[in-house]
Amino acid sequence: MHTIVDLNSPTAPAQLVSACEELGFFKLTNHTISLNLMENLEDEAVKFFSLPLWKKDAAGAAPSVTAAAGLATWATSALNEYITAVKKLACELLELMAEGLGLRPRNALSKLLMDEESDLILRLNHYPPCPVSRESSSGGVTGFGEHTDPQVISILRSNNTWGLQVLPRDGRWVPVPPDQSSFFVNVGDSLQMLPALTDSPQVLTNGRFKSVKHRVLTNSLQSRVSMIFFGGPPLKERVAPLPHLMEEGEESLYREFTWCEYKATAYASKLVDNRLELFEKR
Numbered sequence: 001m002h003t004i005v006d007l008n009s010p011t012a013p014a015q016l017v018s019a020c021e022e023l024g025f026f027k028l029t030n031h032t033i034s035l036n037l038m039e040n041l042e043d044e045a046v047k048f049f050s051l052p053l054w055k056k057d058a059a060g061a062a063p064s065v066t067a068a069a070g071l072a073t074w075a076t077s078a079l080n081e082y083i084t085a086v087k088k089l090a091c092e093l094l095e096l097m098a099e100g101l102g103l104r105p106r107n108a109l110s111k112l113l114m115d116e117e118s119d120l121i122l123r124l125n126h127y128p129p130c131p132v133s134r135e136s137s138s139g140g141v142t143g144f145g146e147h148t149d150p151q152v153i154s155i156l157r158s159n160n161t162w163g164l165q166v167l168p169r170d171g172r173w174v175p176v177p178p179d180q181s182s183f184f185v186n187v188g189d190s191l192q193m194l195p196a197l198t199d200s201p202q203v204l205t206n207g208r209f210k211s212v213k214h215r216v217l218t219n220s221l222q223s224r225v226s227m228i229f230f231g232g233p234p235l236k237e238r239v240a241p242l243p244h245l246m247e248e249g250e251e252s253l254y255r256e257f258t259w260c261e262y263k264a265t266a267y268a269s270k271l272v273d274n275r276l277e278l279f280e281k282r
């Protein structure tokens with residue numbers, strides 16, 4: 001079962017750090033984003049997804065979040081309000097994580113997303129109901145295949161339909177009970193790389209935070225609508241372990257790369273591929 005982090009709790013920084021170290025995934029409660037704000041965008045998404053294909057196609061390829069103002073033809077205000085709120089939340093979480101890790105300055109991680117050139121994506125997914133075939137080995141039809149997210153942090157909100165599953169490192173797929181008023185947060189590949197060493201011998205690794213594998217199975221009766229904010233650094237930003245967290249003389253497990261390089265590799269790979277492996281020093 002995943003951790004539930006209460007954003008209002010005085011121990012939130014420590015809770016965040018252990019959730020990111022253990023599974024790389026947690027449910028976030030007591031945030032300040034209203035259900036109304038989430039539902040406004042969900043309603044717009046439902047309207048959009050019910051349009052005929054040719055109209056959806058006409059909306060064109062997804063622009064980046066920073067270009068959302070250019071999306072004037074579709075749900076601009078619901079999108080902009082949601083993006084502003086969720087970006088602020090992502091930065092708040094990264095600041096609390098930095099505090100939990102004892103990092104100075106406090107914005108060591110959040111500044112990656114605050115930069116005006118940060119690479120932010122908002123993705124809206126719709127999974128129509130889909131009856132389970134007898135051949136299905138996973139107990140459901142795959143809606144979104146297993147993968148890790150390449151960015152720093154992903155913040156997911158869905159309606160109350162089951163489907164999301166996470167994979168602990170040495171375990172089995174765990175279904176995540178949906179909760180339309182909470183967020184589900186996962187560590188992305190780039191955050192796995194960033195915080196370097198820990199003093200605990202069991203986890204003496206640069207990958208102190210875990211980029212969790214996850215997938216979505218469709219539901220046979222209800223449709224699932226999810227919106228996920230992916231926070232990535234500016235394309236030119238170097239992704240390297242934070243020196244403050246490295247022990248003296250200790251080497252990074254990964255070679256240094258820019259987010260642009262990593263993203264290009266990720267986007268040229270298959271969804272299921274282990275992309276971080278390609279950047280490990282051997």
Ligand SMILES: C=C1C[C@]23C[C@@]1(O)CC[C@H]2[C@@]12CC[C@H](O)[C@@](C)(C(=O)O1)[C@H]2[C@@H]3C(=O)O
Nearest residue numbers: 121123147148149150266267268269270271
């Ligand atoms: C198959 C792919 C889809 C994806 C780009 C990729 O080549 C591998 C990473 C995929 C992923 C997973 C997280 C996000 O949903 C996403 C938008 C991202 O940044 O990386 C998707 C990419 C996509 O759908 O284009």
Ligand SMILES: O=C(O)CCC(=O)C(=O)O
Nearest residue numbers: 123125144164216226228
């Ligand atoms: O739609 C979901 O619930 C999760 C999708 C996802 O993991 C992704 O878009 O990267």
Ligand SMILES: [Fe+2]
Nearest residue numbers: 147148149214
């Ligand atoms: Fe994902």
